[in-house]
Amino acid sequence: MKVVIVFGTRPEAIKMCPVIKAIKRCEGLECCVCVTGQHKDMLQQVLDVFHVKADYNLDIMREKQTLYDITYAVMEGIRNVIRKERPGIVLVHGDTTTTFAAALSCFYEKIPIGHVEAGLRTRNKYSPYPEEFNRQAVDIVSDLYFAPTNSAKDNLLKEGKKEELVFVTGNTAIDALKTTVREDYNHEILNWAAGSRMILLTAHRRENWGTSLENIFEAVRTIVDEQQDIKVVCPVHKNPIIQETAHRILGNHKRIKLVSPLNVIDFHNIIAKAYLILTDSGGIQEEAPSLGKPVLVLRDMTERPEGVAAGSLKLVGTDKEQIKRNLKNILRDSKEYLRMSSAQNPYGDGHASEKIVKILMEWRERYTKNEK
Incomplete structure (x- = not known):
């Protein structure tokens, strides 16, 4: 057939x-x-x-x-x-x-x-x-x-x-990780982030364009300014709207690295090496828990409630103050971080x-x- x-x-x-x-x-x-x-x-x-x-x-x-x-x-x-x-x-x-x-x-x-x-x-x-x-x-x-x-x-x-x-x-996203994630992986991004807690940030959803996207980026920049031990890696979607907003708000910061979209091997391995993930993506909500990484979901609702129920995902929306509050909490509360990072993967x-x-x-x- x-x-x-x-x-x-x-x-x-x-x-x-x-x-x-x-x-x-x-x-x-x-x-x-x-x-x-x-x-x-x-x-x-x-x-x-x-x-x-x-x-x-x-x-x-x-x-x-x-x-x-x-x-x-x-x-x-x-x-x-x-x-x-x-x-x-x-x-x-x-x-x-x-x-x-x-x-x-x-x-x-x-x-x-x-x-x-x-x-x-x-x-x-x-x-x-x-x-x-x-x-x-x-x-x-x-x-x-x-x-x-x-x-x-x-x-x-x-x-x-x-x-x-x-x-x-x-x-099938979990199947893909068996091909892409490697123990001996290295990358210049990891060298740049060495000695810091590395946060991976992705934001591209169409419904977040405009004020919501600005809120996300402004909240992240504020927290980076306050927390000296973190660095943020942000692969910026090629869409011109996202490019302009990201570079305007996050550009020219020594502890924020804006990069072009990463190939799948780099992306999955950087997820695996990150401290935590901030994203409005769908797929990352499945991939990151499989790699033991807490995810703050930059949306008000998710079609992947299993991760929320398991404790590996947390919905934080796109309100600037709410993002800052939740990001501060997980960076300061080691018990909360451990709870989220050790939650059972619900995706297969x-x-x-x-x-x-x-x-x-x-x-x-x-x-x-x-x-x-």
């Missing part, structure tokens, strides 16, 4: 490359990789690390592209790919615009869809935006659901999905990709019978 895997952004690539590798090791499944290029350079870095070659690259990325542009370009490109390949199933991941548009194209062509990282919910369609809508819409048209946790499965069952089509696999055992392949093989048997 032919499996077409579609993704377009760096986070999707990190989480889908282990699935691709697992499918390619499996007799009975043929893997076809289609990237949309929603991210371009950052996407290729991940493919190189995992030694994955795309069979199709839609190369949709354009300067100042909008959600309209991405959706149209992906739908048109995916339509052509699936009409040519006629796969038994198409796998999409998570909640990007690539994922939504690809799933909708498959639905129009009546091609079965498998949703990796299905069932995550905040139940607020604008938080995160547009991701919450994307993931709910994809789950409406999917045929197989690979839920990372039991709570994600419960969300799907409450929405009426058939239990025999929903599988708890763990998160690093074998999610293998579980997905096993489920696909069972799907293949049904698919083959139907073909006969």
